[in-house]
Amino acid sequence: MxxxxxxxxxxxxxxxRLSRLVSLTREEKSALEEAERDQRRxxxxxxxxxxxxxxxxxxALLSGWACRQRILIDGQRQIISLVLPxxxxxxxxxxxxxxxxxxxxxxxxxxxxVPHAQASSGLAEAYARSVALEEHYFVAQITRLGRLNAYERxxxxxxxxxxxxxxxxxxxxxxxxxxxxxxxxxxxxxxxSVHVNRTLQAMRRDGLIQLRxxxxxxxxxxQMERLTGYKSARVSSDDR
Amino acid sequence: MxxxxxxxxxxxxxxxRLSRLVSLTREEKSALEEAERDQRRxxxxxxxxxxxxxxxxxxALLSGWACRQRILIDGQRQIISLVLPxxxxxxxxxxxxxxxxxxxxxxxxxxxxVPHAQASSGLAEAYARSVALEEHYFVAQITRLGRLNAYERxxxxxxxxxxxxxxxxxxxxxxxxxxxxxxxxxxxxxxxSVHVNRTLQAMRRDGLIQLRxxxxxxxxxxQMERLTGYKSARVSSDDR
DNA sequence: CGATCGTTTGACAAGGGTCAAAATGCGTGG
DNA sequence: CCACGCATTTTGACCCTTGTCAAACGATCG
Numbered sequence: 086m087x088x089x090x091x092x093x094x095x096x097x098x099x100x101x102r103l104s105r106l107v108s109l110t111r112e113e114k115s116a117l118e119e120a121e122r123d124q125r126r127x128x129x130x131x132x133x134x135x136x137x138x139x140x141x142x143x144x145a146l147l148s149g150w151a152c153r154q155r156i157l158i159d160g161q162r163q164i165i166s167l168v169l170p171x172x173x174x175x176x177x178x179x180x181x182x183x184x185x186x187x188x189x190x191x192x193x194x195x196x197x198x199v200p201h202a203q204a205s206s207g208l209a210e211a212y213a214r215s216v217a218l219e220e221h222y223f224v225a226q227i228t229r230l231g232r233l234n235a236y237e238r239x240x241x242x243x244x245x246x247x248x249x250x251x252x253x254x255x256x257x258x259x260x261x262x263x264x265x266x267x268x269x270x271x272x273x274x275x276x277x278s279v280h281v282n283r284t285l286q287a288m289r290r291d292g293l294i295q296l297r298x299x300x301x302x303x304x305x306x307x308q309m310e311r312l313t314g315y316k317s318a319r320v321s322s323d324d325r
Numbered sequence: 326m327x328x329x330x331x332x333x334x335x336x337x338x339x340x341x342r343l344s345r346l347v348s349l350t351r352e353e354k355s356a357l358e359e360a361e362r363d364q365r366r367x368x369x370x371x372x373x374x375x376x377x378x379x380x381x382x383x384x385a386l387l388s389g390w391a392c393r394q395r396i397l398i399d400g401q402r403q404i405i406s407l408v409l410p411x412x413x414x415x416x417x418x419x420x421x422x423x424x425x426x427x428x429x430x431x432x433x434x435x436x437x438x439v440p441h442a443q444a445s446s447g448l449a450e451a452y453a454r455s456v457a458l459e460e461h462y463f464v465a466q467i468t469r470l471g472r473l474n475a476y477e478r479x480x481x482x483x484x485x486x487x488x489x490x491x492x493x494x495x496x497x498x499x500x501x502x503x504x505x506x507x508x509x510x511x512x513x514x515x516x517x518s519v520h521v522n523r524t525l526q527a528m529r530r531d532g533l534i535q536l537r538x539x540x541x542x543x544x545x546x547x548q549m550e551r552l553t554g555y556k557s558a559r560v561s562s563d564d565r
Numbered sequence: 566c567g568a569t570c571g572t573t574t575g576a577c578a579a580g581g582g583t584c585a586a587a588a589t590g591c592g593t594g595g
Numbered sequence: 596c597c598a599c600g601c602a603t604t605t606t607g608a609c610c611c612t613t614g615t616c617a618a619a620c621g622a623t624c625g
Binding site: 266267268278279282283285286 | 602603604605606
């Protein structure tokens with residue numbers, strides 16, 4: 086029921102994602118595709134944005150994953166959110182903005198600039214919805230950390246990640262690449278890597294997932310959605 | 326070191342807060358003060374915004390507290406954030422927006438409309454910074470829930486709440502009103518009310534707080550800030 | 566003066582953390 | 596093709612923080 090079928094996509098993740106968020110004009114789409122050709126590479130672990138520093142420019146992630154993270158005084162890390170292909174970096178509507186969090190490349194990433202949008206154009210609307218989605222996922226993350234146990238957190242996060250990747254055209258049904266370590270998963274879900282490992286074992290035992298070679302398959306998504314009461318993101322009444 | 330001294334304020338919390346976020350023109354300030362006179366009351370527990378419903382209008386909270394909350398399938402509640410006097414409700418930059426969360430009046434509240442802002446005016450900038458601050462506090466909440474223990478969560482949340490109230494002119498130094506039950510605190514901090522109670526006892530025993538008749542005093546803020554590595558919010562390089 | 570809501574306390578259980586070590590996988594160089 | 600070194604995953608034993616359940620206590624209000 087939360088299933089959405091998308092047409093085959095042969096464009097990059099940025100134009101794919103944004104044109105699914107808002108219907109764009111031909112010109113807007115080609116501006117995005119044009120931007121996607123201007124690729125900038127960064128190596129794994131590179132700091133893409135530094136906490137507290139001025140935000141230079143708006144970029145989008147085209148491939149690889151990044152993460153917004155915060156380091157505590159005692160060295161612990163909390164990953165606020167993962168940045169997936171098609172997501173925007175540094176989009177913000179006030180002047181001289183400072184980055185709220187560090188953004189780190191999880192593996193080798195490719196980025197591109199984000200085309201400038203005229204006020205109240207389709208592009209501007211797409212960016213605004215993208216920001217609204219980000220807020221939605223923040224709310225979901227707070228709820229996960231505050232009220233779900235380890236097993237439920239994992240399920241809920243997997244469902245959310247599948248949904249986000251699917252929006253950018255990067256999930257084949259219920260199967261997708263999961264290019265992060267269990268330790269990063271732990272820092273995302275507010276757990277330890279040992280416990281993440283045990284939780285994944287339990288989910289395998291229960292026949293919910295298959296995880297091999299960095300590819301995960303959700304074997305019974307309907308059941309998973311039932312377990313956590315998962316609802317897919319909706320930010321505008323003309324979504325879908 | 327995180328201390329900021331503000332002049333005495335004799336305006337409402339909305340104009341106080343926004344004019345501390347951005348320097349506003351005389352006209353902008355009086356537009357805010359004008360708006361603050363158009364007061365709308367709502368009783369305790371009234372739903373001010375319903376999750377998933379279209380957002381009608383932009384309002385600001387003038388007195389009383391509200392909370393953004395999410396209810397899970399099993400009836401558990403997570404409070405995403407508290408809405409304090411001077412905060413904005415329903416400010417959002419895309420079309421036909423849907424509320425991401427329910428907002429509930431915690432006690433009797435008074436609201437007012439939010440004046441319309443010209444593009445790139447001081448007011449527009451103030452609203453944008455207000456939204457950026459909200460994002461900052463979301464990040465802080467995620468970090469609290471993911472990586473701090475009960476004692477640290479309580480400290481960190483108290484420091485943040487004091488800072489937010491002070492910005493609206495509603496904290497007398499390290500003392501402020503705390504008009505919520507321990508159960509609400511529990512739903513905010515991802516704990517149970519029993520454990521919140523024990524945590525508060527421990528903090529009293531340690532001489533960190535005094536809590537009587539809904540008024541809390543932070544007895545050693547410097548020490549509290551040290552314990553969690555608290556940093557006050559900064560969203561723009563021309564803050565302060 | 567009950568009734569109701571919120572706070573406080575106690576005994577016990579359980580989920581998840583900690584520490585340590587073994588097993589597995591993988592890229593690099595010989 | 597094998598061997599080495601490093602990162603990551605997996606497992607076990609034990610412990611601590613927080614949750615659960617239940618009851619007592621206190622305050623406020625018609």
